[in-house]
Amino acid sequence: MGMSPPISRADRNPDQAWMFRCGETPVHFWFNDYKQAPWLGLLNWSISYRVDSDIPHPYGTMKTRQVVAKKDKEKIFQAKNKTALWVVSNCHPQSARGVYVDLLKKHGLQVDVFGDCAEKRISEEEYKRTLPKYKFFLSF
Numbered sequence: 001m002g003m004s005p006p007i008s009r010a011d012r013n014p015d016q017a018w019m020f021r022c023g024e025t026p027v028h029f030w031f032n033d034y035k036q037a038p039w040l041g042l043l044n045w046s047i048s049y050r051v052d053s054d055i056p057h058p059y060g061t062m063k064t065r066q067v068v069a070k071k072d073k074e075k076i077f078q079a080k081n082k083t084a085l086w087v088v089s090n091c092h093p094q095s096a097r098g099v100y101v102d103l104l105k106k107h108g109l110q111v112d113v114f115g116d117c118a119e120k121r122i123s124e125e126e127y128k129r130t131l132p133k134y135k136f137f138l139s140f
Contacts, residue, residue: 004038005039012042017045018043019043019047019054021048021057023049076132080134080135083109083135084109084112084137084138085113086101087113087115087122088117101113
């Protein structure tokens with residue numbers, strides 16, 4: 001983004017909207033250029049995961065299926081021989097999700113942890129093979 005806009009206010013087309021887009025939470029948004037004086041009053045709209053943005057852009061979407069896939073749910077469930085999986089990459093979250101996982105483990109729930117912040121890392125291919133074995137996937 002830079003400390004200063006790419007063009008001066010005088011050269012900016014007043015009919016052109018400037019938008020600020022961010023897909024991260026404020027905790028993970030590491031630069032604050034958009035808060036600097038040269039940028040103030042220049043950005044017309046915001047696009048982010050927040051519902052109060054000018055243009056909300058949430059994580060994920062929901063789609064209605066036209067045809068419901070027929071699956072052998074009993075067979076799928078029987079193949080799930082592990083309880084819960086948590087894949088985590090943010091090692092220093094503001095939330096207490098690590099405490100929550102520790103409490104689940106303390107109360108006897110098997111939770112396997114993979115990712116940058118765990119003892120075990122997992123490749124994308126291994127992840128695709130591993131995920132179907134779990135009854136629950138922790139995502140927070």
